[in-house]
Amino acid sequence: MGREKPGTSGAWTKLRAAAALQDAPEHPRGHRRDRVHQSRAREWCLTSPPPLQVMLVGDSGVGKTCLLVRFKDGAFLAGSFISTVGIDFRNKVLTVDGVKVKLQIWDTAGQERFRSVTHAYYRDAHALLLLYDVTNKASFDNIQAWLTEIHEYAQQDVVLMLLGNKVDSAQDRVVKREDGEKLAKEYGVPFMETSAKSGLNVELAFTAIAKELKHRSMKLPNEPKFKLHDYVKKEVRGSGCCRS
Ligand SMILES: Nc1nc2c(ncn2[C@@H]2O[C@H](COP(=O)(O)OP(=O)(O)OP(=O)(O)O)[C@@H](O)[C@H]2O)c(=O)[nH]1
Numbered sequence: 281m282g283r284e285k286p287g288t289s290g291a292w293t294k295l296r297a298a299a300a301l302q303d304a305p306e307h308p309r310g311h312r313r314d315r316v317h318q319s320r321a322r323e324w325c326l327t328s329p330p331p332l333q334v335m336l337v338g339d340s341g342v343g344k345t346c347l348l349v350r351f352k353d354g355a356f357l358a359g360s361f362i363s364t365v366g367i368d369f370r371n372k373v374l375t376v377d378g379v380k381v382k383l384q385i386w387d388t389a390g391q392e393r394f395r396s397v398t399h400a401y402y403r404d405a406h407a408l409l410l411l412y413d414v415t416n417k418a419s420f421d422n423i424q425a426w427l428t429e430i431h432e433y434a435q436q437d438v439v440l441m442l443l444g445n446k447v448d449s450a451q452d453r454v455v456k457r458e459d460g461e462k463l464a465k466e467y468g469v470p471f472m473e474t475s476a477k478s479g480l481n482v483e484l485a486f487t488a489i490a491k492e493l494k495h496r497s498m499k500l501p502n503e504p505k506f507k508l509h510d511y512v513k514k515e516v517r518g519s520g521c522c523r524s
């Protein structure tokens with residue numbers, strides 16, 4: 281039996297919220313978050329229209345959870361690294377060109393052992409933020425494998441953006457900005473460097489995605505076509521240390 285197209289009905293949203301409740305893991309940072317999680321999910325499924333689904337993917341430790349927390353709460357989760365277990369989500373409403381856009385952002389676990397959980401969520405994603413860590417060459421080298429996985433499991437028209445995170449760690453950098461740009465160009469995806477720690481380009485990454493999804497869903501006849509690549513190129517900010 282085929283599933284209903286994601287994001288098209290309140291029933292779908294409720295299903296997802298119920299699934300989120302069932303799967304809700306202990307919060308990765310050790311707090312009891314079940315109740316917060318439940319009320320968040322309940323509150324979300326009572327609002328309409330259905331949110332646009334954005335998924336964060338990439339190797340473990342690249343900063344997916346920190347990026348989401350920075351975007352949602354404006355804070356950086358310093359301290360010891362506690363890996364995400366399974367999958368979690370946070371909601372955020374953005375105002376894009378005067379229109380409210382609801383994003384439901386899925387924070388996936390980068391660890392290999394959770395890969396099958398993540399696979400199940402790909403096809404409902406409207407957008408994917410694919411992260412690597414500029415201080416970790418292996419996370420950059422694995423981007424091609426992630427792209428293969430995305431190709432296999434995500435919708436063909438999914439909005440995709442490549443992010444090189446932790447750009448604040450200039451001394452530990454091993455992946456040059458140019459390498460990220462080259463790889464992104466090769467695959468035809470927009471690219472920017474970010475820092476969940478300093479906040480660099482975090483808002484921009486999500487806003488760019490929201491703008492693209494909003495333009496796709498509204499398709500106003502007199503509105504000029506939104507070009508995500510051009511928008512990102514125009515708006516992106518360098519880390520201030522390494523731009524030529
Ligand atoms: N310097 C710096 N450290 C960061 C940044 N983002 C995340 N970190 C650190 O990197 C570590 C991993 O961050 P997480 O956000 O938990 O990584 P993750 O991608 O969610 O990892 P998994 O949940 O295992 O997939 C933590 O110790 C963070 O404090 C950043 O922008 N700059």
Ligand SMILES: [Mg+2]
Pocket residue numbers: 344345346362363364387388389390
């Ligand atoms: Mg995480």
